[in-house]
Amino acid sequence: QSVLTQPPSVSAAPGQKVTISCSGSSSNIGNNYVSWYQQLPGTAPKLLIYENNKRPSGIPDRFSGSKSGTSATLGITGLQTGDEADYYCGTWDSSLSLRYVFGTGTKVTVL
Amino acid sequence: QITLKESGPTLVKPTQTLTLTCTFSGFSLSTSGVGVGWIRQPPGKALEWLALIYWDDDKRYSPSLKSRLTITKDTSKNQVVLTMTNMDPVDTATYYCARGSGYFHPFDYWGQGTLVTVSS
Numbered sequence: 284q285s286v287l288t289q290p291p292s293v294s295a296a297p298g299q300k301v302t303i304s305c306s307g308s309s310s311n312i313g314n315n316y317v318s319w320y321q322q323l324p325g326t327a328p329k330l331l332i333y334e335n336n337k338r339p340s341g342i343p344d345r346f347s348g349s350k351s352g353t354s355a356t357l358g359i360t361g362l363q364t365g366d367e368a369d370y371y372c373g374t375w376d377s378s379l380s381l382r383y384v385f386g387t388g389t390k391v392t393v394l
Numbered sequence: 395q396i397t398l399k400e401s402g403p404t405l406v407k408p409t410q411t412l413t414l415t416c417t418f419s420g421f422s423l424s425t426s427g428v429g430v431g432w433i434r435q436p437p438g439k440a441l442e443w444l445a446l447i448y449w450d451d452d453k454r455y456s457p458s459l460k461s462r463l464t465i466t467k468d469t470s471k472n473q474v475v476l477t478m479t480n481m482d483p484v485d486t487a488t489y490y491c492a493r494g495s496g497y498f499h500p501f502d503y504w505g506q507g508t509l510v511t512v513s514s
Contacts (some may be wrong), residue, residue, distance in 0.1 A: 289452075315498060320441075332504075333495075373441075373500060382458055385441040386440070
């Protein structure tokens with residue numbers, strides 16, 4: 284029932300780049316900051332990007348975020364095997380009552 | 395160092411009420427703008443936001459689950475409690491608590507999660 288749509292999976296070889304899209308609407312992405320979360324296998328999600336393109340302390344600059352209109356994108360360059368994980372976008376939505384929404388999630392596979 | 399940890403039953407029966415406690419350290423829920431929320435994840439599925447309580451006792455709920463959820467805080471104990479009534483097998487999931495870094499801000503610190511199974 285997520286209102287944010289992501290591709291189910293993306294893959295690339297080590298060292299390459301992947302991008303993950305997150306599509307929403309004016310009630311969520313269009314008017315709020317987007318965050319991205321990384322969930323390594325068997326672990327809790329971790330904040331990766333906030334306010335569309337900012338990285339918390341300790342997150343390498345191989346991870347980047349951008350937003351345009353009602354869509355957002357996460358980019359990972361210099362792909363490493365340790366980047367294999369599920370990635371979720373998230374933001375606030377005000378279509379019904381104020382709520383937080385997550386994307387459908389994208390599995391990144393390093394070939 | 396900010397930490398959060400979820401606690402509660404690992405198994406509940408259908409129709410029962412689930413009570414989960416989030417115990418945190420390294421920040422205070424009396425600090426302006428701070429909140430603590432609950433998020434769940436059914437096995438193999440995506441994250442789903444459930445509820446959030448702010449420092450000023452402002453509470454937000456998922457519209458689809460609002461009738462079943464109650465979130466409260468005990469600032470002196472550094473705890474946030476979530477209750478979910480009328481549990482069903484589809485509510486089987488890992489339940490996470492996380493710190494909300496401010497109004498309209500993301501969840502910046504997460505607990506390890508606790509798996510709750512709903513089964514008779």
